[in-house]
Structure formats: structure tokens, C-alpha cells
Amino acid sequence: MKLHRITTTAIAGLFAATALVACGSDSDGSSTTVADGTDGVTIRIGTTDAAKEAWTVFEEKAADEGITLDIVPFSDYSTPNEALAQDQLDVNLFQHLKFLAEYNVGSGAELTPVGSSEIVPLALFWKDHDSIDGIEGESVAIPNDPSNQGRAINVLVQAGLVTLKTPGMVTPAPVDIDEANSKVSVIPVDAAQAPTAYQEGRPAIINNSFLDRAGIDPNLAVFEDDPESEEAEPYINVFVTKAEDKDDANIARLVELWHDPEVLAAVDRDSEGTSVAVDRPAAELQEILDRLEADQANS
Template sequence: MNLRRILAGGTATIFATTALVACSSSDSEDGEGPIRIGTTDASKSAWTVFEEQAEARDIDLEVVNFGDYSTPNQALSQDELDVNLFQHLKFLAEYNVGSDDDLTPVGASEIVPLALFWKDKDSLDGIEGESIALPNDPSNQGRAINVLVQAGLITLKTPGLITPTPADIDEEASKVSIIPVDAAQTTVAYGEGTPAIINNSFLDRAGIDPNTAVFEDDPESEEAEPYINVFVTKAEDAEDPRVAELVELWHSEEVQNAVATDSAGTSVPVERNAAELQEILDRLEEAERNA
């Protein structure tokens, strides 16, 4: 058994590429060498447990950790990885359309609901007329607006938009207004008493208990489907049985317990087959091209 971790993409893409080329080999391509999986979260306990479980099953695994979100897909496309696990379907759709690529989802991992927090409140009672802070980056902003749609607080001019913008909000028909801010500033707004939609990654840093949310999106809803996190390969490697084994391993009790610990119990395991995930991706890519 041979487990290895490689650091890539810490400060420069050139460094990441050089490090990865050094670990590439024809052995991995023909299934004889280690299976190389890329992530941006190797420091989380779930990945440690994942590696331990791989070792117990005699899976030759090489984890490559990246310091940014753009390089893992590039590395996969250039055959420097066999699979990656760091992104949701919407991010993958944006990458494929922007890069004219066809990276393919082959298994799901989990979804982390996006939630609305209101200091010292435990429900939506009294929120009508309030202004709500939400992340202003395109991906999270659209999802955050849809959280408010699901909560019955925002009405869109055109229902069912995957990534609505502030311009798509019917202000007269809505019960609240929004304040788009940098994602890191949503916790500041919360601390000042403003209701805020806060990304899960900022909660721990701000000492906010994720279980105090007054509302969160439904991970089973169609609106949440773009945010399912997925295992991704090149299209021609989608049937690699080693990748299927990794997907199965991720859903083992040991790994899922660690995922729950990392997310403070907010993550929701998702088991969707490759065909279902591809159908969602196709829909997202079409919307991205038409945007």
C-alpha cells in the first residue's frame, strides 16, 4: 500500500503544473499505478479518514492538494490527475463552458445547505421589511437569492431561474430587500444585527453555530441540485472502476462521520448516479451558454 500527499498550486500555477508532471506516469493511465485524486480540502479530517479507509482496502491512492479552485480541473484535463473532488455541478458547468471542455461527473458526495442567520432570532418571524446581506459573487449570490425565494421572502420576475441576479427580483412583490456584500462581510453584517446568508466556510471562523440558522435551502429541491458536490473525471475515464470504488468508499460510515464532523453536522450525503448528475450538468451548461 502506498499513500502519498502532494502539495500543488500553493502560490503559482507553474509550480502546481511542475509538481504534477513529476507525479504523472503511464502506470496510472493503464491502472497499474496509484489513482491520483485532486482536492482543495486535504487538511480536513474527512480526507484523512478517506485515505485510511483506502489503505485498509489496499487502494493505491495519491492525494494532490491544491491551493486554488482553478487548477484541479486544468490538471485533470491535462492527465495530471485521474479524478478530482472539490467542486459542485454549477462550478463544473462554468468551467466546461468557459474552457470548452467536457469533464464529467461520475458520482456525488454531499451538499452543504446555504442558510440564513439572524442574530438572537430563532425563526423568520418579524423579518418582513428587513434588508438581508448576502454574498455578491455570481455563484453564491444566485443561490442565496434562491434561498430567499424558497423562504417565501423574495419573488422573481421570472420564476425558476438557476442563477438569479438582483435585477431579476420583483421588489414590489417581495417581502425583504437585499444587500449584496463580499462573502467575508456577511458575518460582519450578522454581528451588527442584519439578517445574513452566510457560506458554511465562514461560520466557523466567526464562531457562528450552523444549527442556529433561521432558514436553509432544501438539499432535496431542484434549486439545490446545482450545488451537489461531485467526483469528476475526463469523459473517456468515466467508466474507470477505480473511481467507482472511490465514490463508494466516500459513502462509507467512517468517511461520512468525518464529513459530518467537518461541517458541524450540516452536510447532507447525496447519492445520485452518473446519468442523473450528467443530466443536471447538461441543463446548467445550457443555461451558462445562454446567459
């Protein structure tokens, strides 16, 4: 089945249009909803990973269920939530819970997680080393963006290399590190520059997307955070809808289809074996989101 795909440019044009047509409306202007269990429905879903194999397999699985996926590809991380909030999407899948919390608090939106997909561990790399033995005294390059900096510091906490002044912080900053009781120091850099630091011989925490671009084997990591730990919960990737659509049965079916063995196998190939499937109930995801939003609002 050949499905219509909308570019981010087209989405921007839709936002600017004065005669904007609401998502799912009929030609006569009456509102329609996705009927539970009805073949032939179309669901608009946004992602930043549309080119990956998993999305092709996912699309085919949905088609087998009578659901047409109108996959909307995005090249940035801000537009998919705006598109969802403005009814240009029914659901998106591109972000972890912490990113969603930051968006909701910053925008006043109430976008809601309805299912989980996977978590991609964040890892420490050290050229020509296969463990963290001997790393004491080194300066570790970490991403400087808010979403990843705190997680990177907590990777070092889990590795026993950094001690925080206040244990258990979800998003610590370099100022929160107890330098006197830590084994390494940190140097925040632009996430895209972390691979360069690694190639120069400095230990570095590198996001998966930049590993791929730099041609670094993710299996060379000397340490990574534990996807089963409480510290990793903010980084569970989720399906997200508007609050009023959280009980949509067809979207719930999409969440189930993402966990089909063939889709999961494709996700594993896409991530070179680094992603870990996560299947958490929507209620648990919402509880985590609530905690993160409270923390974000008080920061």
C-alpha cells in the same frame, strides 16, 4: 500508510515544465492505466479539504482496498480543474455541479461527474433570532460571487421572502427580483464580509467556509435551502474526471467508499452536522450538468 502529497506550488511547476510527464506513465515513457480490481494502484485526487478528518478516514478506507490515494491539496478553486484537465490528477472532489458547468463552458473542457458526495445547505442567519418571524422590511446581505449569489436569492425565494420576476430561474441576480412583491431586499457583499453583516445585526446568508472562520454556529440558521429540492441540484458536490476516464472501475470504487458509514460520520463531524449525503447515479448527475451548461452558455 504514508502517502506522497503534492502542493499547489509543485503542480504549478509541473504545468510550466517543458518535459511534462503524463499522469500514470512508466519510467520508460509507456502509458499505464489503473487496472480494475488490482491491488497496489495509485489514484491522484485533488481537493481543497485535504486537512479535514473525512479525508483521513477516506484515505484509510481506500488503502484497505489496495488503492493508494495520492491526495493533492489546493488552496484555491480554479487550479483543481486545470490540474485534472492537464492530466496531473485522475479525479477531483471539491466542487458542486454549477461550478463544474461554469468551468466547462468557460474553458471548453468536458470534465465529467462520476459520483456525488454531499450537499451543504446554504443558510440564512439573523443574530439573536431563531426564526424569520419579523424579518419583513429588512435588507439581507448575500454573497456577490456568481456561484453563490443566485443560490442565495433562491434561498430567500424558498423562504417566501423574495419573489422573482421570472419564477424558476437557476441563477437569478438582484435585477431579477420583483421588489414590489418581496418581503425583504438584498445587499450583495463579498462572501467574506457576510459574517460581519450578521454580527452587526443584519440578516445574512453565509457560506459554510466563512461560518467556520467567523466562529458562527451553523445550527443558528433561521432558514436553509432544502437539499432534496430541484433548486438545490446544482449544488450537489461531485467526483469529477476527464470524460475518457468516466468508466474507470477504481474511481467508481472510490465513490462507493466515500459513502462508507465511517467516512460519512467524519463528514458529519467536519460540517458540524450541516452536510447531507447525496448518492446519485452518474447519469443523473450528467443530466443536471447538461442543463446547467446549456443555461450557462445562454446567459
